[in-house]
Amino acid sequence: VMDGAISTRERDQARADFSQAQAEVQQAGAQESIAREELRTVDVGREGLEAQVRVAQAKLRAAQIDLNHTVIQAPEDGVLGEVGVRLGQFVTHGTQLMSVVPADHWIVANYKEAQTKAIAPGQTATLRIDALGGATLKGHVERLSPATGSEFAVLKPDNATGNFVKVPQRIGVRISVDPDQPFESSLRPGMSVEVDVDTRHR
Known part of the structure; x- marks a missing residue:
């Protein structure tokens, strides 16, 4: 048990x-x-x-x-000019490094205001360039300046003296150079040009 x-x-x-x-x-x-x-x-x-x-x-x-x-990228294609910077140089914002000449060519002809009466966009123009031995190129009127050159001047003329003399004002006429022409690639900014605008057609 x-x-x-x-x-x-x-x-x-x-x-x-x-x-x-x-x-x-x-x-x-x-x-x-x-x-x-x-x-x-x-x-x-x-x-x-x-x-x-x-x-x-x-x-x-x-x-x-x-x-x-x-x-640093250029805003558009072109040819460099006045290169003021060297390899290895330190630069800051606002420093001008170089100038870029765009590939497009145009002429600004400063006509007297009375001469622009018959000028209109689209008219053909003949361009004679002194630096190219008087060679001629063809172009077209693009547009006329919205104001005279004196309005864009830093110091505007003051006629408040009362001795007002009427001086013909200049109006800029922008003329584009037609492409695919001889000597077109030889154009440089600042060249002297004689311009004839065909005003028979508006």
């Missing part, structure tokens, strides 16, 4: 097993805490690395902007 009694050795073994099980539970709890701390450390480290990546990307964008600013 079993009455639930056990030997002292079995009791001691059971107590030892219980104590060992409690120790293992505590150890497992400690390992869980360590794992949680390591996980938080990993999260913090990941956030730090992500912050470093964002900083590096910002530095890359700033470096790309600086690199883009080292390339």
Whole structure:
């Protein structure tokens, strides 16, 4: 008949097993805490690395902007003139580096105001260029200036003294040079040109 009694050795073994099980539970709890701390450390480290990546990307964008600013592009195609900068020179905003002469050619003829009565856009013009030995080119009137040259002057004439003398004003007439002509490529800004406009057709 079993009455639930056990030997002292079995009791001691059971107590030892219980104590060992409690120790293992505590150890497992400690390992869980360590794992949680390591996980938080990993999260913090990941956030730090992500912050470093964002900083590096910002530095890359700033470096790309600086690199883009080292390339100076002309607003249009043309030929360089009056190059006032040398290789390796440091420049700042507003510094004139060079002049660009565009590929398009046109003439501005300053006619007296009375002479512009019959001039209209589209009329043909004959151009004689002194620097080309009197060679002639053909062109067309593009437009007339919206005001006389004196209106665009820095110091405008003042006739408030009462000694008014009528002086014929000059009106600029822009004439485009027709393409594909001999000597067209030899034109340079500032050349002297004699212009005849055919005013028979408006």
